[in-house]
Amino acid sequence: MTFEANTLKKAKIILVKYRLCDRCLGRQFPGNTMNNRARGASLRKAVDQKSLNSEPCFICSHLMRSLLDIGKRAVSATGKYQFSTFAVGTTISPRLSENEDALRAEFKLRGGETIKSEITKEVARTIARKTGKQRSFRNHDIALLIDPLLGSTQVTPSSLFIRGRYTKRIRGISQKRSRCMNCNSGCPSCDYTGLSKNTSIEGEIGDYLLKKFGGSRVIISWVGGEDHQSLVLGIGRPFFAEVQKPMKRWPIMRAKNLRNGVRIIGIKVLTGPPTFSPRFRLRVRATIDLVEPISKKVLDRLEAFTRKEVTAYSPNKRRYFRKMVYSVKPVSVKEDSFTAKIYCDGGLNIKRLISGERGEVRPSVSEVLQTQCTTRKERPFDVLSVALERSVGS
Numbered sequence: 001m002t003f004e005a006n007t008l009k010k011a012k013i014i015l016v017k018y019r020l021c022d023r024c025l026g027r028q029f030p031g032n033t034m035n036n037r038a039r040g041a042s043l044r045k046a047v048d049q050k051s052l053n054s055e056p057c058f059i060c061s062h063l064m065r066s067l068l069d070i071g072k073r074a075v076s077a078t079g080k081y082q083f084s085t086f087a088v089g090t091t092i093s094p095r096l097s098e099n100e101d102a103l104r105a106e107f108k109l110r111g112g113e114t115i116k117s118e119i120t121k122e123v124a125r126t127i128a129r130k131t132g133k134q135r136s137f138r139n140h141d142i143a144l145l146i147d148p149l150l151g152s153t154q155v156t157p158s159s160l161f162i163r164g165r166y167t168k169r170i171r172g173i174s175q176k177r178s179r180c181m182n183c184n185s186g187c188p189s190c191d192y193t194g195l196s197k198n199t200s201i202e203g204e205i206g207d208y209l210l211k212k213f214g215g216s217r218v219i220i221s222w223v224g225g226e227d228h229q230s231l232v233l234g235i236g237r238p239f240f241a242e243v244q245k246p247m248k249r250w251p252i253m254r255a256k257n258l259r260n261g262v263r264i265i266g267i268k269v270l271t272g273p274p275t276f277s278p279r280f281r282l283r284v285r286a287t288i289d290l291v292e293p294i295s296k297k298v299l300d301r302l303e304a305f306t307r308k309e310v311t312a313y314s315p316n317k318r319r320y321f322r323k324m325v326y327s328v329k330p331v332s333v334k335e336d337s338f339t340a341k342i343y344c345d346g347g348l349n350i351k352r353l354i355s356g357e358r359g360e361v362r363p364s365v366s367e368v369l370q371t372q373c374t375t376r377k378e379r380p381f382d383v384l385s386v387a388l389e390r391s392v393g394s
Contacts, residue, residue: 003029003046010107012047018103021057023064027118028104030111036118059099060115063148067119070148071126077153078131082249083141085134088124090146092116119148139272141249160213160243161270165236166201170261171379174200174228204258205241214247223280223386224346231382236265238388240274279389280346281326286381288354288365289337291372299338301368302328312348313360323348328365340365341384350381 003011007029014020014028026040034042044051056062078086096115104112113121123146124135145154177195186192197203206218223238253267305328313320323345332339342350349361354373356364366373375381 003043008043008047010109011043012049014103014107015044015047015049018058019052019055020059021052021062021064023118024057024059024100024115027115028107028109028112030113036113059103060096063096064115064118066148067122068126070119070146070151071123072130073151074123074144074146074153075127075130077144077155078127078142081142081155081157081247083133083157084249085136085140085142086124086127087135087137087140087143088120088127088146089143090116090120090123090148092119092147093149119146157215157245157247157249160215160246160249161273162209162241162243162267163238163270163274164241164267165238165265166205166232167234167236167263167265168201168226168230168232168261169263171229171231173260173262174198175202175222175225176200177202199260201262204260204262205239205264208256208258208264209241209243212248212251212253213243215243216245218243221274223278223388224282226383227351227380229378229380233382234385236263237383237386238278238280242273281387281389282342282344282346282348282350283384283386284342284350284381285331285339285384286342286350286354287337287339287376287379288373289376293335294369294371296333298369298371299330299333302330302340302365304363304368305365308363310348310353310364311362312352315360321347325353342381346386351375 011025011029015025020040022040022044023037024040025043026034026036026038029039029043031039033039041051057064074088092115100115103109123144127133127144128135139158141158143156143158145156147153177200178198180187180190180194180196182189183194186194190196202220205220209215209218219242221240221242223240226232226237249269253269255263255265257263305325307327308325309322310325311320311322325345325348326343328340328342330338330340342353344350344353351357352361352364354365354375356362356366364373
């Protein structure tokens with residue numbers, strides 16, 4: 001290869017004053033026709049300077065000789081993870097960068113690749129070549145942090161996002177885990193999770209997903225909720241989950257009966273997190289107790305809920321909001337109670353829609369019928385279907 005006279009002049013002066021390996025020499029003179037090591041070897045030959053033998057390089061102290069071994073150790077560290085794309089980062093001693101910066105400042109060298117960049121690039125090439133996987137700067141499955149001096153590789157898998165549905169066939173099971181009663185953030189009785197070990201849908205789904213994906217933690221986002229005494233029937237309630245630091249990314253996922261009457265179906269891995277909070281509609285069946293008998297004619301007043309907008313108050317958020325009730329239809333009537341199917345927007349408290357408790361939902365079933373109505377404590381309402389208004393994720 002032919003070099004400019006000024007390049008050869010600077011290279012000769014540098015090599016007279018400093019001991020540099022081929023990579024660290026070639027890196028100071030950028031070019032697109034060959035890699036740093038080949039460029040450095042060509043420059044050394046052109047200025048008739050001998051290669052380093054046992055003498056340490058001024059910049060890297062022989063570190064660049066170990067790039068292949070560093071890459072092989074990184075490949076070994078990925079062995080227990082499923083991935084198709086990866087990213088690589090490198091942490092190096094500040095001394096190496098300082099040596100290079102001092103040399104470039106002394107000889108007014110510009111545009112060359114940094115030692116950190118070259119290490120990262122070469123290790124990534126080794127990983128790609130030996131695993132057949134692709135380096136990706138965005139949306140990678142795993143990220144590797146290389147410390148070449150310590151010879152260590154830290155692997156951090158990217159979170160997986162999942163959607164699915166669950167049904168619940170046994171009453172008395174809460175949707176969410178409750179906080180540990182003995183601590184605020186973690187203690188031996190809760191395995192330092194800060195959560196109780198009481199049976200919950202969240203616990204059943206979370207334990208199953210951890211087993212399938214080998215992650216460190218599962219965070220579930222719910223599409224609405226139900227009373228712990230309610231059943232969830234039909235095709236179930238949708239949920240979304242983030243599996244943090246998964247070791248597996250492509251396990252076979254089928255419908256699965258979990259413990260305590262919980263079943264999950266339709267599990268699918270998304271290409272990214274859900275992009276917005278989903279709106280949904282809800283169909284439930286509720287057994288409604290009456291303080292006094294009413295006639296069928298009075299029950300006909302429930303037709304007022306045909307596409308009726310109701311106002312609800314959220315004590316937690318301290319604000320009012322509006323929801324649609326599309327129908328409230330009695331399907332079974334007894335002397336002191338009746339069973340009704342309710343079709344409404346998600347996010348509306350069904351118990352308060354029926355009772356009108358403290359005026360937090362208006363109008364309520366109690367208000368329309370002009371008699372106090374309540375749901376049964378042991379079976380307040382059962383979820384028949386939950387329909388997302390729009391698809392979420394991909």
